[in-house]
Amino acid sequence: MTVTRFAPSPTGYLHIGGLRTALFSWLTAQHSKGEFLLRIEDTDMARNSEEAKDAILKAFEWVGMHHDGEVVYQSKRFELYKQYIDQLLEEGKAYKCYMSKEELTALREEQMAKKERTRYDGRYRDFTGTPPEGVEPVIRIKAPQEGMISFVDGVKGEMNIAATEVDDFVIARADGAPTYNFVVAIDDALMGLTDVIRGDDHLYNTPKQIVVYNALGFKIPNFYHVAMINNEQGKKLSKRDGATDVMEYKTMGYLPEALLNFLVRLGWSHGDQEIFSLEEMIALFDPKNINKSSSNYNLDKLLWLNAHYIKNKPNAELAEMLKPFGVDIAGHDKLEMLLDATKERGKTLVELADQIKLIVTAPESYDEKAAKKAFKGEAKEILTDFAAMLKSWDKPLHLPSDYHEVMEKIVAEKEIGFGKIGMPLRVSVMGAMTGSGMDEIMAILGVDETVARIEKAIATIG
């Protein structure tokens, strides 16, 4: 069975790049009806926070990516890691290193000066003498000293790293706490991971983790290293490039399905297809098709996708989703009409909410430019006649088409173009020159409200 995971460290919110990596992992698991596990990497007690962990979980909930099983916390597994450290020590596969931090720094500076890659020199690897006073040792693992550490990366291809590039790295700090590369390898193995999909900033951790796998006799999983997402200029994505926190997309009025559709196409594709439902993603996704190159983040396409998903969202659901944006129309008797008239001109829920407010609330003032243009000439007279016509209309006025008949009548009677009535009417009712079709708007408001707004406007024309 395929088992994948997402393993964030709880030091901040869930990043948009992290969500894509998680999505790829989640899709891989769903595709083969496997499991997607969640592990919190909180071995660095100083930097963890409970809030960060909750924020990450909340973001997953919002996008609807559910993990299988219990969340695994590394901080609760220290005993387990300790056992493996002792085992390696006993087997002579790891050793205590008494090098002080000062000595280490000095060594690095020396190597830098010689323009070498900095690495631990293995001075305590075969140490049998008496340890120096006052130094709490760290535990280092014995990495191979010659040959290649090779693995096949599902994205990058075959990787061969010279053993000399990997030093005897620390697996337990002086205070006994295990380090990242050590615990990751153990947890991935123990949790039964078959496919590890992660950011390619971890590419160089892989040979280190393979050293651990080998020392402990664990089976090595498949690795997929996904290239980073950069900003539009190709630089590392930072806060100034816009929203990086996943939850910000919620407050900006994006639909989770739009965000996921956007992210899945960053570094992955299926021919010319752009729109993917969750089901299609699951059916079609294969991590082997992940692109090697990094991609640049650009909001335009997300906006387009969001508009698409808003347009196709059932109105009842949309009404619920609009509540946090200050629009409560769930009980509105013309709900369907109202949303049908507005949902095509809102790229985000924020914009859609604005459109709805424009209709639902009577204008307090009229856009100056629009009023100047629309309320001139015979506009007052036309509006007066139109209001009268609405009041005395002898057929019921319910549908947009009913109101359209009234429009047609006044246009015919007065021998004017639609613009002569359309523009002043629009400004009277909406306060501005833009928005949905007048027929629909009047049908939503009803005769009384429409007439009231027209009469109020007439009064201001003077």
Added chain:
RNA sequence: GACCCUUUCAUCUAGUGGCCAAGGAUAUUACGUUUUCAACGUAAAAACAGAGGUUCAAAUCCUUUAAGGGUCGCCA
């Protein structure tokens, strides 16, 4: 500095030696539709990083240059 990865329109991408004088999508521009704004429709413009090879044939294979990114912690 060392090691590793990457490079097709402004952006996401298709492309696995001949179907490519490079396709799709977004964004842009024009036109159409319309009582306005959108939406929609049609069209235009827009790319194989550079240089050398290999081959009958190269975006695709090789070499090299350049640019960008990553890693070099008792962080994760």
